[in-house]
Amino acid sequence: MGIVERRERMKKQLRADILKTARDIAREESWAAVSIRKIADVIEYSPPMLYEYFDNKDKILETIRNDGFAALHEELQKLKTLYRSPEKLLTEFAQIQWRFAIEQTEVFQVMFNIDGANCLSKQVYQAEFAKLNTHPVWEALAQIRPRSADAVSKTFYEWWCLTYGFLLISIVTQPRPQLPNLEPIFMESVRRFVRGLS
Amino acid sequence: MGIVERRERMKKQLRADILKTARDIAREESWAAVSIRKIADVIEYSPPMLYEYFDNKDKILETIRNDGFAALHEELQKLKTLYRSPEKLLTEFAQIQWRFAIEQTEVFQVMFNIDGANCLSKQVYQAEFAKLNTHPVWEALAQIRPRSADAVSKTFYEWWCLTYGFLLISIVTQPRPQLPNLEPIFMESVRRFVRGLS
DNA sequence: TGTAACACTTTACAGTGTTAAATATTCTAC
DNA sequence: GTAGAATATTTAACACTGTAAAGTGTTACA
Incomplete structure (x- = not known):
């Protein structure tokens, strides 16, 4: 049957x-x-x-957005098992974020409501900041520089803005063929950030 | 008559x-x-x-976008006459960028194609990166750390991504009432960036 | 005062998301 | 194998959207 x-x-x-x-x-x-x-x-x-x-068109985008964040989370979990060094984890994750944004730009556009992608539902952002101390990036930051939870959360937000912000700006303002040239600049910024932590 | x-x-x-x-x-x-x-x-x-x-709806947005960038440029020119120190110029400008994004969020949304604002014309970005060495921020960066034009331009791009990226992410992902709390984190990031230059 | 220029509106078209009603298809029980 | 129920799918319609062509006023000057 x-x-x-x-x-x-x-x-x-x-x-x-x-x-x-x-x-x-x-x-x-x-x-x-x-x-x-x-x-x-x-x-x-x-x-x-x-x-x-x-239910409606918005829900389609909402699903794509959530799936996008979930995919990145999965990659992050994989990295966690691969690398012990928190510094390495962070730079490797940044690398994955970059590749994701370049290769699946249309998903990235929905994830951050850019370039015509317009999805009302934003609770995924809140979710990302809700259970902070279990977030692998949060843990890595806390490991590199053990401070109060609030201080780590602040650093976490800086990280978030640095990595995703760099990508957002690059995708919105730069022509596609230019993007590969910007990857080293991105990675250098990330490494400097990580270095500056300890 | x-x-x-x-x-x-x-x-x-x-x-x-x-x-x-x-x-x-x-x-x-x-x-x-x-x-x-x-x-x-x-x-x-x-x-x-x-x-x-x-000509069409897009041109309306294009005008708002260009006006937005022009307004920021004007503020920047004003700052240039007020402050001699390039470090001070940068942090003060970042402050103005923040205020602009918070107070005129709808303009900022058009400037960077976020949250439903969708304007095809992106030549304003190219214009911003075209005549680099006359851009006050570029000049300030070159003054703090005199290097090759290319190296300064790279730093300029990092600055651009840091400041605007931080704002973009904050506006897209954070609820409005939360934003004021984030300003100190933003300014701290900016100051650390400026400090790291020299 | 007639006519040319200008200002502005009406109407229309093709496209959008979305709903309710109608229809077609498939499965189940006799 | 067929009747009836359940499911799957479509047709038609509504209220929007940006935009173009054609029409109608209104103003200014000869």
Whole structure:
């Protein structure tokens, strides 16, 4: 009686297709060009079908945003098992952030509401700052410079602004072909920051 | 025969009203809520009238963006006459950037394409990096740490990413009432950056 | 006072997100 | 194998959006 299971699988697949299609259109055109009808066209369904899978257009972006942060978190967890040195962990993570932003720019745009990507739901940011002392970056910072929790959280925010801010500005203001040249400058800034901690 | 002059004046006024109204709506609602028809409603004209003043909606945003950068440039020029110390110039300018972003958030959103503000024209960024060695911040950086033009330009880019990046991230990810608490962290980051130069 | 220039509006088109109602398809029980 | 229920999917519609063409007033000058 695998019928309901098959249906379940197909639903999951279609849901994934919707997300993928949205990203594809955003990548090839822009987030401004992403519309319910265009996605429906590509997946060969009528527009209202999408509302069986997402409450509204915003929820589609919200999912992509959350998935983006989750993906980075996963990478971070992997790094944690690979490197013991907190300094190494931080610079390696910065490297991954850079690559992520360059390779999956359309996801990054949604994650930070830039360049036409506009998603109201911002609770993922709060989540990121909520359980701070379990965040691998927070832990690394605390390890390098043991201080009060508040002081570490402050440093954590500086880190956050330095890395993501650098990427945001670069993606928004610089032409795509210019970006590879900026990576060394980014990494140097990160290393200087890490060095300045101890 | 001040007729044509009077007309000229009224045109200029109406143009300014359009820009102001767009900003007002963005401030009270969001940039996503700014529409030609809403602006037309407020200034009490029919929608097509706006096209006598701006080629399209994008040009309205483009103007606001350029005006924003111009305003900051003006402030920077003022600072240049006030302070001799390049370190002081940089930190004071950072302070002004912060205030600008907090007080005129809707302009800042257009300047960097965040939170629903979506303006295709990005040549203002290129302009900012084009005539680098006449930029007061570039000059200040060169004064603090005299190096090759390329090295200074690199530092200039780091400065740009640090200050604007910090602001972008803060505005996008933090709730408005939280922002004042972040100013000291911002300024501390800036001061550390400046200190690290020499 | 007629005419040319200008200011402005009406109407229309193609596109948007989204909803309710109608239809088609699939599965289950007899 | 077919009737009926459950599910899947579409059609049609509404209220928006930016924008262009055509039409209508209003003003200024000969």
